[in-house]
Amino acid sequence: MERRQTPEILNYRNENGHGWSFYINDGVLRRVSTTPEDDMEIIRNVQKLELRDDDVIIAAYSKCGTHWLWEIVTMLRAGNSEYHKKKKEIAMLGMPKLERADELPSPRVLNSHLHFCHLPEKLVEKRIKTIFIMRNPKDVSVSYYHHVSGLKQDAGFEGTYSEYLDLFLEGKVSGGGYVDYVKDWRQVKQDNPDLPILTLFYENLKKDPVKNIKTVADFIGESVTNELCEQIAEACSFKKMKAADTEVKEAFGNSSDIWKESHKGMYRKGEVGDWKNWITVAQDERFDDVIDRKFEAKGIVFTYE
Template sequence: MSKHRKKFITLINKATTDGEKLAPEEMTFSYDGIIYPTTLCSPETFKALESFEAREDDVFLAGYCKSGTNWVGQILNDLVLTSAKNTEDSDSLDDEELEEFPYIEVGDAEKYQRMKRLPSRRVIFTHLRPEKLPASIFSKKVKILLLLRNPKDVATSFYHFCNNWNAYPSFKTWDDYFTAFMNGQMLWGSYIDYIFEWNKHADDENIMAITYEELKENKVQVVKQISEFLELHPTDEEIQGVVDRSSFQAMKANADNTHGEFGNVLFRKGGVSDWKYLFSEEHNREMDAAFEERLSETKLGRKLKYGVYCKA
């Protein structure tokens, strides 16, 4: 991750401060049928995003909220920086003046003009579904790393995140939150719909899908697979360095530099199966049924290994 992060921390701190001043009904807006936070996004930004011009060597990380995008983003940025470290452009890849908030849909409407100044390879994150992304990303066959996580842990982690960060609307009870999550009345929309829409691109050659769980199980192997997908050629020693720097403990220890006070909200547990502490039998039945109906027969649904990670 960038050494500087000053602009990142400034935007996050502003979102936190703004959220403390807003009434619950002022904290969200709807754009093209999806709910977003007013503290981070705006209709003007989404309108400007439509004309964003991707580069063929861009790298996109796509993942729903609380799927592990911060973690995998660290890995991606580290791989790209490691690969570029001996080139004449390596310093500009970590230039504070050229920093932009990594999520493409977050920030002011002028950010896309500034992003034209960013050196290649640009590493860009997004929580958006594919049909909400600019057409140039797909027409130029930009490489997209698609990150998935089992739906029950996503729901659980997002619940704690919403209730611990003032920039997002909170929920009085887990039941209230679960209803909103299952009905798609959440920030960035329904996770079930998110996976369903991305599954339409599951066989695209420029898209590689990985899961949070497989990365947890064998980080070295998955990091190697990511580097091969991006056509990078790190040494085994460099791979191990990327793995070490992206451990939960290392990232949490460095959180003051990378995320400021927001790190206390972001780095909670970083584990698997935390959902078992919140889901009742009724919650399990409802999500199991939704998964079975929408995703069980899809390629991405099978990749999630729902029977392994989401059964009590």
């Protein structure tokens, strides 16, 4: 039997000890939560997942609207604007102990923050419909900071936003660099022209939800009325989704094991342009140098307000 080599642990904590340890899996930076071996086993299980012809996969970098889009697609599949009683984590690929994808009835709406190389191997062969959603990186960085600063244990972050931003711009956060993630998916689309991929922008979905919900419905092959799209848009407004998260959704696991006592949960603001309350002029210039110009060079122009 071939003996697997133990991956090198990369310590990317800053001088104040804030940050995380990582290892590299297929060229992708992966945060070490327990051991690299455990994480590699999780990835292998995802890659071996048996896909069904009517599956839909939502692919997104963290804090780009995965919850929002999952609710929308789930409602479109159900043909109504009622919330699914379960949280999207039951269908999230690569989430240890919480994922229940194998047990879900068809049609499934799967979701993931994983890079393409770590998703089920049959995705292209089966031509699984995939929805890729992007959000402007400045709002992503702020939202991601608040997310990790609310987490307990090794996943959490105790430093300031400025400290977190340094790591974010260097790609030393869970999920790796945002530019690399988007670049990866654009390459997938280019290399696999027969794979049905719909690309959405968070800001467009926010500005005109009904139009974008209809676009999603057409892509996944659901015949819908304008009235249903309006009902889904209303049910999936940030305020109503935040309320449903506590009033309708069944809890998974013990939230006190995940979130700090002072943290208010997964939903914060969901706004476009909140980054202006956090990012200084100097930091904004760094964004332009490190991230924005790379996106513009690839023809990707984000909406920042």
